Amino acid sequence: MDKSLSWRExxxxxxxxxxxxxxIIFVILIFFFLLREGLPALVEVPLKDLFSTRWYPIxxxxxxxxxxxxxxxxxxxxxxLIAIPFGIGTAVFMSEIAPRWMRxxxxxxxxxxxxxxxxxxxxxxxxxxxxxLRVLLNLPTGLTALAGxxxxxxxxxxxxxxxxxxxxxxxxxxxxxxxxxxGATRWQTIWRVTLPAARSGVLTAxxxxxxxxxxxxxxxxxxxxxxxxxxxALTSIFHPVRTMTAxxxxxxxxxxxxxxHYHVLFFIGLVLFVISMAVNVAASSxxxxxxxxxxxxxx
Amino acid sequence: xxxxxxxxxxxxxxxxxxxxxxxxxxxxxxxxVTVLFGPAGGGKSSLLRCLNRLNDLTELRTVSGKILLDxxxxxxxxxxxxxxxxxxxxxxxxxxVLPLTIRxxxxxxxxxxxxxxxxxxxDAVERSLRLxxxxxxxxxxLDDPAIALSGGQQQRLCLARVLANxxxxxxxxxxxxxxxxxxxxxxxxxxxxxxxxxxxxxxPHSVQQAARTADFAAFFLQGELVEWANGxxxxxxPKIKRTExxxxxxxx
Amino acid sequence: xxxxxxxxRDIVQRAGFSLLTLVALVTVIPILAVIAYVIKEGAPAxxxxxxxxxxxxxxxxxxxxxxxxxxxxxxLGTAVFSVPLGIAAAIYLAEYARDNWLTRLIRIAIINLxxxxxxxxxxxxxxxxxxFLKFGTSILAASLSLSIMTLPVxxxxxxxxxxxxxxxxxxxxxxxGGTRWQTIRKIVLPQALPGILTGVILGxxxxxxxxxxxxxxxxxxxxxxxPNSPLDATMALPYHLFVISTQVPEMPIQIQYGTxxxxxxxxxxxxxIATVIRSRARAKRQW
Numbered sequence: 001m002d003k004s005l006s007w008r009e010x011x012x013x014x015x016x017x018x019x020x021x022x023x024i025i026f027v028i029l030i031f032f033f034l035l036r037e038g039l040p041a042l043v044e045v046p047l048k049d050l051f052s053t054r055w056y057p058i059x060x061x062x063x064x065x066x067x068x069x070x071x072x073x074x075x076x077x078x079x080x081l082i083a084i085p086f087g088i089g090t091a092v093f094m095s096e097i098a099p100r101w102m103r104x105x106x107x108x109x110x111x112x113x114x115x116x117x118x119x120x121x122x123x124x125x126x127x128x129x130x131x132x133l134r135v136l137l138n139l140p141t142g143l144t145a146l147a148g149x150x151x152x153x154x155x156x157x158x159x160x161x162x163x164x165x166x167x168x169x170x171x172x173x174x175x176x177x178x179x180x181x182x183g184a185t186r187w188q189t190i191w192r193v194t195l196p197a198a199r200s201g202v203l204t205a206x207x208x209x210x211x212x213x214x215x216x217x218x219x220x221x222x223x224x225x226x227x228x229x230x231x232x233a234l235t236s237i238f239h240p241v242r243t244m245t246a247x248x249x250x251x252x253x254x255x256x257x258x259x260x261h262y263h264v265l266f267f268i269g270l271v272l273f274v275i276s277m278a279v280n281v282a283a284s285s286x287x288x289x290x291x292x293x294x295x296x297x298x299x
Numbered sequence: 300x301x302x303x304x305x306x307x308x309x310x311x312x313x314x315x316x317x318x319x320x321x322x323x324x325x326x327x328x329x330x331x332v333t334v335l336f337g338p339a340g341g342g343k344s345s346l347l348r349c350l351n352r353l354n355d356l357t358e359l360r361t362v363s364g365k366i367l368l369d370x371x372x373x374x375x376x377x378x379x380x381x382x383x384x385x386x387x388x389x390x391x392x393x394x395x396v397l398p399l400t401i402r403x404x405x406x407x408x409x410x411x412x413x414x415x416x417x418x419x420x421x422d423a424v425e426r427s428l429r430l431x432x433x434x435x436x437x438x439x440x441l442d443d444p445a446i447a448l449s450g451g452q453q454q455r456l457c458l459a460r461v462l463a464n465x466x467x468x469x470x471x472x473x474x475x476x477x478x479x480x481x482x483x484x485x486x487x488x489x490x491x492x493x494x495x496x497x498x499x500x501x502x503p504h505s506v507q508q509a510a511r512t513a514d515f516a517a518f519f520l521q522g523e524l525v526e527w528a529n530g531x532x533x534x535x536x537p538k539i540k541r542t543e544x545x546x547x548x549x550x551x
Numbered sequence: 552x553x554x555x556x557x558x559x560r561d562i563v564q565r566a567g568f569s570l571l572t573l574v575a576l577v578t579v580i581p582i583l584a585v586i587a588y589v590i591k592e593g594a595p596a597x598x599x600x601x602x603x604x605x606x607x608x609x610x611x612x613x614x615x616x617x618x619x620x621x622x623x624x625x626x627l628g629t630a631v632f633s634v635p636l637g638i639a640a641a642i643y644l645a646e647y648a649r650d651n652w653l654t655r656l657i658r659i660a661i662i663n664l665x666x667x668x669x670x671x672x673x674x675x676x677x678x679x680x681x682x683f684l685k686f687g688t689s690i691l692a693a694s695l696s697l698s699i700m701t702l703p704v705x706x707x708x709x710x711x712x713x714x715x716x717x718x719x720x721x722x723x724x725x726x727x728g729g730t731r732w733q734t735i736r737k738i739v740l741p742q743a744l745p746g747i748l749t750g751v752i753l754g755x756x757x758x759x760x761x762x763x764x765x766x767x768x769x770x771x772x773x774x775x776x777x778p779n780s781p782l783d784a785t786m787a788l789p790y791h792l793f794v795i796s797t798q799v800p801e802m803p804i805q806i807q808y809g810t811x812x813x814x815x816x817x818x819x820x821x822x823x824i825a826t827v828i829r830s831r832a833r834a835k836r837q838w
Contacts, residue, residue, distance in 0.1 A: 030667065
C-alpha cells in the first residue's frame, strides 16, 4: 500500500510540475509563432515601405504601418488623459474619503464595469456615443479617435481603480495618523503622505491600464472609424483613425493564407506582443506588495 | 532505565545562520518525561524538530551527528520519514486544529496511513480522547467542527490527535503556553499518565513547569547542552553555575 | 474641540473632497447608466422565442439560440482546457516551487500572458490551431485560444487561494505522517476551493465575453444548424453582437439591444455567482 501511494504521488507531482512550466511554454510558443509568420513581412516588404505612411493593402503593396501606430498612440494617449485622473481620483475617494459602506458598494460596481465585454461598450459607442459626439461637436462623423479614447478611458478606469485602491489601502494607517498628529488636514495627508507612499502601486496601476488600452480591439474597432490616416496633429483626435489592433481584427478574415498581407498582419501582432511585454515587465518590476495584487492585475 | 533515543554529537545550522545546535549528546530514557528547558534561542525547538525530521521542511546549512531511535539513526537519508513521523508525534505551542470535525481531526493520521476500517477508526477516536482526558467533554459532539472547542480543549485534542496515531514518542513544544492554569494542569496530569506507555519529551514554558513535570531534565543555553540529570537532582542541586543562575531567575 | 471658524485649509479640503466625490460619481454612474439603458432598450426584445429560436431573415428576426448555445459551448471548452491546467500550475507555484530564478521566470511568463492583447491570441490561435494543427475554424481551436488567454487569471486566483490557507495546517499534516500531496489533497485544496472557484468563474466570464480571440478561430456569422462536434464552427454572442451592429443593414435596433442584454446577463450572472461564493466562503471559514 505504501508503494502504490508513492508511485501515484510521483506521477501527480510530475504532472503538477509540468503544469507549472506551462506558462513559460505558452509564451515561448506564441512568440515563436508570431515570429514565424511575421518576420517574412520584413523580407517581403522593403523597410522603407513598411514604415511609410500609406496603409492601403488592397491597392498594391501599400503596407505603411505608421498610420496604425499613430492611431494606437493617439487613442491610448487620449484614453489615459481620461482614465488616469478619474481612475486615481476614484481610487483615492474609495480608499480615503468614502465611508465603509459606500466602499463596499463601489468596489463590486467598479469590478462590474471591468467585467463588461468590450463589444458591448463598442456597440453602445456606435449607437449612443458617436451620434452624440457628432451633434455636440458638429463633426462630419462621430466615429473618431475621440470616441475611441472616451470608451477606452472607461475600459481602463476599472483596472486603474482596482490596483491603485489596493495600493492606497496597503499604506499603513500609522502614516496617516502621524500626519494628522502633526496638524495636517486629511486632504493634505492624502496628497503629501498617503499617495506618495503608494506611489509604486499607483504607477503599476497606470502602466497596466496603458497595457490594457493598447491591447483593446473590439471597442476601438467599432467606434474609431477605421480610417488608416496618419494622426499627428492635436486635432486628429476629431478624425477617424485606425489602431493596430483594429487592423488585425478587421482584415485578418479577408487575407489569403501565406500572402504578404497575411505576414504583415502577423508582424503587427508581433509589434503588439513586444509592446505589451515591455509594458507588463516594467509594471511588474515596480515592486508592489499587496494581498490582492494578482487578482487585480488580471481582472 | 532503557534509552529510547540517543542523540550523538548533533550539530545543526540553518541556511540563514540562525539557531544552531552545537555538539549535543544526550540520552532520552523510555517511559519517562524528559524536559528540555532554558532561555529562548537555546536550540530546544530545533532539537525537537530533528527528532521527527520536521526540520526537513526548512533550509538547513549543515547537519552532523546521529540520532538513534531504538538503535537506528533517523538522520540517515534512507530513513522512512513518513513512518518516523507516525512513531514520533508532536504537539505544537499554539493549538492547531485541522479544519475538520473533532472526529475528523482524530482519524486524520490513520487515514493518511490508509486505514479505512470504521471500527478501527472509532476505537482510535475513543481511546485517544480518553488518554488525553478529553473524552467526557466531547463524546456527544464528535461531529462538531473542532474549531468550536475552547483553547485548552483544542490543545488536548491536538494531543489526542497525536495519540490516535499510536506513536512511541511524544514531543511537546511549549504545549501550555497559551492556556489557563486549569487546562495546563489537565495537560500535565495527562502527561504523567501517558509516560507509563510513551516516551515524553517536553519543552516547558516556565522553569516551574519544568520542575513540576521532569523525571529527567536538560538545560540548553544558546545551542549548547549545559547540564542534564535526573529531574529532582538538577533542580535542587544543579552542578553548573549557569544552570543554577537560570533556575534561580538571575537571567532568563 | 469644535472648529469655530473656517480656515483656508478647511476650504481647500472641502473643495477637494467635493471634487473627488464628483469624480467618483462620474466614474460610477455611467456603469449603472449603461446597464440600465441596455435593460430598458433590450427588454422588449426578450421573449421565449428570442432565446430559443433560430434566427430568420438574415438575423433581422427570430431568435439568437445558436449564439447562446455557441457561447455556452465555447465557455465549456475553455473550462475543460484551462481549469485543470491552471489549478495544477497554481498548486505547483504555491506548494512546490522554490524561490529561484525559474519560479521568477514562470511568474513573468504569467504576467506576460495576462497582458497580451486579445487579438494576438486570435492570431496565435489561427496560426497554430486552425492552420498548423489543421483543426480548422472550430470550437476546438477557439476554445484552445481562449484557454491560454484565461490561464493567467485562473493561475493567479488559485495560487492566492492556496496561499491563504494557513501554513500551520500543512505543518501539522506533515507531522502526522502525511506526504506533501496528501496534505494538498486532504486539507489545502478543499480549503482553497471557494477561492479557486471564484477565480475560475471570473476567468470564464471574461472568456465568454471576448470577441477577438474567436474572430478567426471559431466564430461564424450564420450557421443553419447548431454545432454538433468540436470541429464545427459556431456562432457566439459577442461576435453576433459585433456583426449585427456593424455589418447588417437595416438591423432592428431592438434585436441589437436584446442581444447585448443577453450577453450582459450571461456575464453578470457569472459575476454574481462568483461574488456569492466568495462571501459565503468567507463566512464559513474555519480559521
